[in-house]
Amino acid sequence: MAAWDATRERSLKAGSNNKGDVLYWMARDQRAADNWALLRAAALAKENGSKARVVFALGTITTERRLDFQLKGLVETGRDLNAKGFAFDLIEVADDAGAAVAAFATAHEVSHVVCDFSPLREAKQGTKDLVDALPDNIGASLVDAHNVVPVWAASPKQEVGARTLRKKITDQLPRYLKELPELEAQGPPLQPTVDWRPVIKAARQKTDRSVTPVDWLTPGSKASLDALEAFCGDGRLKRFAKHRNDPNVEAASHLSPYLNFGQLSCQRAALRVREERSKHSESVASFLEEQIVRRELSDNFCHYQPHYDSLAGAAPWARDSLELHANDTREHVYGRDALEQAEAAEDVWNAAQRQLVRQGKMHGFMRTSVWKATGADGTRRKTLMSTQAHVLGEEDSRVDGVAGRGAGDGAVPERQVLVGWVRPERLRGLRLERHGHARHGLEGARGLRQGPLHELQRVQAQVRRRGLRGRLAEGAAEVHGRLRAAGEEAEEVSVCAPPLPEVYACKTET
Numbered sequence: 001m002a003a004w005d006a007t008r009e010r011s012l013k014a015g016s017n018n019k020g021d022v023l024y025w026m027a028r029d030q031r032a033a034d035n036w037a038l039l040r041a042a043a044l045a046k047e048n049g050s051k052a053r054v055v056f057a058l059g060t061i062t063t064e065r066r067l068d069f070q071l072k073g074l075v076e077t078g079r080d081l082n083a084k085g086f087a088f089d090l091i092e093v094a095d096d097a098g099a100a101v102a103a104f105a106t107a108h109e110v111s112h113v114v115c116d117f118s119p120l121r122e123a124k125q126g127t128k129d130l131v132d133a134l135p136d137n138i139g140a141s142l143v144d145a146h147n148v149v150p151v152w153a154a155s156p157k158q159e160v161g162a163r164t165l166r167k168k169i170t171d172q173l174p175r176y177l178k179e180l181p182e183l184e185a186q187g188p189p190l191q192p193t194v195d196w197r198p199v200i201k202a203a204r205q206k207t208d209r210s211v212t213p214v215d216w217l218t219p220g221s222k223a224s225l226d227a228l229e230a231f232c233g234d235g236r237l238k239r240f241a242k243h244r245n246d247p248n249v250e251a252a253s254h255l256s257p258y259l260n261f262g263q264l265s266c267q268r269a270a271l272r273v274r275e276e277r278s279k280h281s282e283s284v285a286s287f288l289e290e291q292i293v294r295r296e297l298s299d300n301f302c303h304y305q306p307h308y309d310s311l312a313g314a315a316p317w318a319r320d321s322l323e324l325h326a327n328d329t330r331e332h333v334y335g336r337d338a339l340e341q342a343e344a345a346e347d348v349w350n351a352a353q354r355q356l357v358r359q360g361k362m363h364g365f366m367r368t369s370v371w372k373a374t375g376a377d378g379t380r381r382k383t384l385m386s387t388q389a390h391v392l393g394e395e396d397s398r399v400d401g402v403a404g405r406g407a408g409d410g411a412v413p414e415r416q417v418l419v420g421w422v423r424p425e426r427l428r429g430l431r432l433e434r435h436g437h438a439r440h441g442l443e444g445a446r447g448l449r450q451g452p453l454h455e456l457q458r459v460q461a462q463v464r465r466r467g468l469r470g471r472l473a474e475g476a477a478e479v480h481g482r483l484r485a486a487g488e489e490a491e492e493v494s495v496c497a498p499p500l501p502e503v504y505a506c507k508t509e510t
């Protein structure tokens with residue numbers, strides 16, 4: 001069992017009052033169990049002989065889909081807290097959350113406010129506003145309750161990519177990746193402290209109702225644990241290492257909505273999956289790489305890079321290349337409507353777009369491709385952002401956006417089928433990949449038809465390492481020629497697997 005590790009917390013402000021309750025301002029981590037910020041607030045209160053209480057500052061929720069998922073989760077969290085004797089309050093705010101929480105803290109004469117950490121600008125501004133508005137006698141601190149290794153403990157600076165962050169994180173896992181303590185009851189159960197009906201009614205008046213709730217995912221912490229169990233037990237974890245990058249195979253955990261709304265603790269998910277390591281060692285390692293290293297790389301990027309959501313935050317090589325190729329002739333130029341309505345000439349784009357609109361979540365590998373295909377200029381990025389309105393449960397489309405991805409990938413050799421040193425035309429690569437002929441002469445196409453998407457990544461890494469530029473282009477032409485001669489390009493392809501029925505069923509395009 002993990003004892004409290006003081007490096008999870010950063011002091012924001014000292015206070016002189018050590019008598020009042022301790023307030024936890026719940027924001028990113030919207031759950032009662034496995035929550036280090038709440039555990040810290042409860043421990044501080046116990047030291048004082050007082051109580052911990054929780055407040056949530058509810059801002060505008062953009063769509064009915066998010067409202068349904070987030071508020072149902074919060075209703076459950078409030079109930080869980082009340083059952084253990086914690087008061088749970090909700091305050092409705094505009095863009096003044098920090099000041100509103102400070103006013104709440106002052107009115108309730110608390111001794112200390114614990115905040116949970118988010119690397120995003122608005123959250124940091126909220127914390128600053130809180131500290132500025134708190135009276136002298138109330139202290140405040142920040143706890144990273146989201147990451148397994150707290151972002152500031154993982155690294156003191158912006159990392160170049162996963163390859164530089166990986167060791168820093170994995171070396172610290174024995175210290176941080178331990179069983180979490182259970183939240184102890186601090187008194188008899190309380191009556192519900194929030195009247196949800198008017199809250200939901202008021203919130204619904206501001207949402208876009210055309211983006212409807214999804215029915216494939218049940219919101220809330222309890223459902224998140226069920227989803228975690230299902231992932232471990234129904235074969236997806238077993239397939240994860242080999243098929244996580246194949247959108248046609250069910251291997252993804254679908255945990256991201258829960259993780260991003262903080263209904264599930266990243267540490268809990270990692271601990272549970274790690275229990276399966278004797279059965280599926282490769283897949284467990286692969287999942288922990290994605291769910292700890294890659295995810296925490298996003299936090300590292302946003303925390304240390306002030307321009308995380310604009311090209312100003314991208315690596316210089318990426319900006320240079322985008323500028324250099326800004327006026328290149330493109331095979332297709334789309335308006336916003338065509339992209340939003342999934343009417344592009346590119347089946348893969350359309351499939352990804354439809355999946356996002358219908359299911360609220362896009363397969364991780366498609367995400368890589370679509371971001372890269374749209375990342376180059378502001379207009380195209382805005383178009384993609386607008387499609388993000390459909391996204392369920394991602395903290396922010398910027399958390400792991402274009403700039404961060406560019407930096408994380410590192411420069412790649414320029415090659416014939418792509419434009420520039422970044423990979424804006426990745427969709428083209430993907431279309432080829434599905435038919436097994438994107439390995440471009442590095443190895444024979446035939447032997448590589450198993451797990452082609454995964455294979456492409458391996459080959460790309462090889463290309464990056466060895467700088468095999470010329471050979472790549474030559475190989476591509478040659479493999480194309482052979483396939484054309486064999487008539488393979490005209491083939492009708494249906495690559496669907498439940499539960500992504502028609503979404504990824506595409507016709508081969510040449």
Ligand SMILES: Cc1cc2nc3c(=O)[nH]c(=O)nc-3n(C[C@H](O)[C@H](O)[C@H](O)COP(=O)(O)OP(=O)(O)OC[C@H]3O[C@@H](n4cnc5c(N)ncnc54)[C@H](O)[C@@H]3O)c2cc1C
Nearest residue numbers: 252253254255256290291294295364367368371394397400
């Ligand atoms: C280009 C790109 C952009 C992304 N943008 C966002 C974003 O804006 N917001 C967001 O929350 N997630 C983003 N991701 C991460 C991830 O793809 C999505 O969260 C995805 O939908 C996760 O679905 P899942 O839980 O089924 O994934 P799984 O494949 O089951 O992965 C398990 C968990 O690992 C983490 N993870 C997996 N892949 C990545 C990755 N490449 N980078 C970081 N973490 C990862 C996520 O927490 C995920 O829930 C992005 C990934 C890529 C490659």
